[in-house]
Amino acid sequence: MTEMVFKGPLGFGQEVEGEALVSAEAFSPRYDLDRATGVISRKGHPLEGVSIAGKILVLPAVKGGVAAGWALLNLRERAIAPVAIICSKTNPVFVQGCVVARIPIMHRLSPDPFTVIQSGLKLRVSPQRGEMTVSLPDPASPSRLRARCGETMSSS
Amino acid sequence: MQARNKSDLEEISPREMELTREEERILTGDCGAAQRWALETQIQTGKFFDARRLLPIGNCHMVADYEVMGEAGYYLLQNLAAQGARISVPTTTNARCVDFDAATRLFQDPHMIAREKEIMTLLRGIGAMLTDTCINYQTVYQPHIGEHVAWGDTGTVIYANSVFGARSNFEAGPAALAAAITGRVPCYGFHLDEARRGTVLVNVAVELSDLSDWGALGAAVGRIVNDYWAVPVFCGIAPSVGSDQLKHLGASLASYGSLAMFHMIGVTPEAQSERHAFGDLAPTEIIEIGPGALDAVYESYYVDKEEIDLVVLTGPQLSLFELRRVAELLDGRHVNVNTQLIITTNRQNHTVASQLGYIHEIERAGGSVLVGTCFYIMAPGEMRKHFGWSNVLTNSAKFANIIGGYRYHPIFRRTDICIEAAVSGRIAR
Numbered sequence: 001m002t003e004m005v006f007k008g009p010l011g012f013g014q015e016v017e018g019e020a021l022v023s024a025e026a027f028s029p030r031y032d033l034d035r036a037t038g039v040i041s042r043k044g045h046p047l048e049g050v051s052i053a054g055k056i057l058v059l060p061a062v063k064g065g066v067a068a069g070w071a072l073l074n075l076r077e078r079a080i081a082p083v084a085i086i087c088s089k090t091n092p093v094f095v096q097g098c099v100v101a102r103i104p105i106m107h108r109l110s111p112d113p114f115t116v117i118q119s120g121l122k123l124r125v126s127p128q129r130g131e132m133t134v135s136l137p138d139p140a141s142p143s144r145l146r147a148r149c150g151e152t153m154s155s156s
Numbered sequence: 157m158q159a160r161n162k163s164d165l166e167e168i169s170p171r172e173m174e175l176t177r178e179e180e181r182i183l184t185g186d187c188g189a190a191q192r193w194a195l196e197t198q199i200q201t202g203k204f205f206d207a208r209r210l211l212p213i214g215n216c217h218m219v220a221d222y223e224v225m226g227e228a229g230y231y232l233l234q235n236l237a238a239q240g241a242r243i244s245v246p247t248t249t250n251a252r253c254v255d256f257d258a259a260t261r262l263f264q265d266p267h268m269i270a271r272e273k274e275i276m277t278l279l280r281g282i283g284a285m286l287t288d289t290c291i292n293y294q295t296v297y298q299p300h301i302g303e304h305v306a307w308g309d310t311g312t313v314i315y316a317n318s319v320f321g322a323r324s325n326f327e328a329g330p331a332a333l334a335a336a337i338t339g340r341v342p343c344y345g346f347h348l349d350e351a352r353r354g355t356v357l358v359n360v361a362v363e364l365s366d367l368s369d370w371g372a373l374g375a376a377v378g379r380i381v382n383d384y385w386a387v388p389v390f391c392g393i394a395p396s397v398g399s400d401q402l403k404h405l406g407a408s409l410a411s412y413g414s415l416a417m418f419h420m421i422g423v424t425p426e427a428q429s430e431r432h433a434f435g436d437l438a439p440t441e442i443i444e445i446g447p448g449a450l451d452a453v454y455e456s457y458y459v460d461k462e463e464i465d466l467v468v469l470t471g472p473q474l475s476l477f478e479l480r481r482v483a484e485l486l487d488g489r490h491v492n493v494n495t496q497l498i499i500t501t502n503r504q505n506h507t508v509a510s511q512l513g514y515i516h517e518i519e520r521a522g523g524s525v526l527v528g529t530c531f532y533i534m535a536p537g538e539m540r541k542h543f544g545w546s547n548v549l550t551n552s553a554k555f556a557n558i559i560g561g562y563r564y565h566p567i568f569r570r571t572d573i574c575i576e577a578a579v580s581g582r583i584a585r
Contacts, residue, residue, distance in 0.1 A: 009206075010203075010204075011204065012200055012203075012204050026382055026414070028561075030224075030558060030561060031557065031558055031560070031561045032561055033561070035226070041561060041563065042560055042561045043560060043563060044560075061383065061414070062384075063382060063412075063413075063414045065309065065310040065326075065410065065411065066219050066224075066308050066309060066310055066326055066327075066329060067224050067328075068328060069219070069224075069328020069329040069330050069331060070219075070224050070225045070226060070228070070229040070328070070329045070330060071224070071226070073226075073228040073229060073232065073330070074225075074226035074227065074228040074229065076228070077226075077227065077228040089383055089384070090384075091326060091384035091414050091416075092201065092205070092325045092326050092327070092328070092331070092345065092384070093326045093328040093331075095201050095204045095205070096197070096201050096327070096328045096330060096331035097328060097330070099197050099200045099201050099204075100197055100232075100330040100331075105204075
């Protein structure tokens with residue numbers, strides 16, 4: 001077991017651990033999610049049918065309107081919220097929503113986790129230290145990494 | 157849930173930021189738990205984006221309907237009201253999820269209707285003005301250049317920043333509520349000159365005729381530039397462009413690209429020239445928009461079946477001019493028995509359009525004009541199941557982008573095609 005550390009500006013919220021759920025597309029709770037169940041509902045979304053509950057959402061970007069502001073609070077109250085959100089780029093709505101719902105959020109990490117992490121990897125998010133750590137099960141065959149530190153690797 | 161929300165008011169401990177003496181006092185709780193909650197959430201958000209201080213605002217526009225707030229938002233609002241929350245600057249509300257006159261025939265959920273009424277009572281109680289419109293910039297308030305405001309709905313924010321030269325970030329529901337209570341916003345993003353400079357040049361070499369073409373332009377650019385912090389600069393648009401065109405462009409840019417501001421050379425107030433719009437910085441990207449770019453947007457919403465179940469003109473609510481055009485396009489004909497035509501507007505436009513006969517003309521044709529709401533926030537997934545609708549035709553690029561999340565098949569076309577399909581019940585593949 002080896003660890004890889006991503007660094008960035010201080011984020012919001014307490015340290016949490018969880019499993020990564022990586023969305024290939026920018027994300028919006030209104031456009032993409034059934035907010036009653038926490039399951040991705042938009043037809044044709046790469047994660048259609050997948051639940052975001054209890055996951056660490058890893059996103060290239062966020063999209064759409066102001067719905068996330070209230071949606072994240074509702075997801076938490078229904079116990080179907082993600083445990084943290086990691087964005088390459090975010091907007092105020094997601095941060096406002098996370099602050100009100102007490103969901104840790106970080107952005108602008110380096111290297112960009114979106115290019116490195118695949119769903120299922122275990123992450124530790126430490127917003128107050130500006131750090132995120134990923135545990136790699138087997139460093140000899142990093143089959144669940146798409147690329148590491150900007151260096152492209154073939155995925156098996 | 158209520159108990160947990162109560163602890164929410166006490167949990168946050170903000171890190172350092174330059175605060176006034178009054179703000180320090182609010183944080184001690186001397187001004188009440190609601191003020192403290194509001195300021196603390198704003199400080200946490202401000203810190204995330206490196207804000208150094210808060211700014212006073214004179215106006216707030218808030219998204220606060222039950223569909224988006226849910227039970228959690230309802231309880232938070234109830235809790236804040238019980239803690240003595242009072243709105244401190246003129247604050248208006250965005251579209252509601254219920255038109256109470258139409259709710260029964262649309263089979264809207266009685267619980268949602270009841271909750272919406274309770275939310276409206278709570279909002280009135282804390283001092284909000286229930287305008288229930290997403291086109292406040294056309295009918296309620298037009299801030300001046302440089303005016304700091306806290307607006308909620310993204311279509312309103314991009315219009316305020318771009319067309320008025322006012323200054324706002326996206327202030328989502330709870331954030332706008334916090335701003336309304338404190339009369340402040342954290343100073344970052346589009347409140348600062350740096351964020352307002354153009355970043356991407358968009359050369360428009362296509363004639364834009366229908367309002368939907370402006371939405372298509374917003375979709376084409378928004379899909380490429382999906383970044384809140386980017387500011388496209390449109391070049392090649394005639395200064396005769398009107399408010400409805402800019403409204404459809406802005407709503408679409410915000411929807412597809414999460415964008416909060418654009419410039420238009422010779423049209424918008426911070427873009428008298430390219431140099432004015434970009435400052436000393438060169439564009440990071442140049443996008444060429446020809447006819448093919450708009451066609452590609454329309455074609456991305458393909459016709460799934462020739463029968464059209466539903467035609468919806470909404471998102472944003474229709475202006476007086478748009479209502480007149482729909483009445484004219486209907487031209488004395490009737491909407492097909494197998495197709496529904498649904499239009500939304502606000503109370504102000506509905507009143508004037510009624511006086512001018514446009515509402516009568518649309519209703520005589522069998523169309524339905526909903527007031528103070530917007531279709532996609534009316535729990536459209538439930539309506540789809542109840543009425544057995546599968547596809548929806550619209551002239552709003554923003555609406556087409558959103559309604560897929562409720563498992564409709566969206567088709568986006570020009571306004572005249574939408575009305576012809578409403579009348580014939582069909583569309584060519």
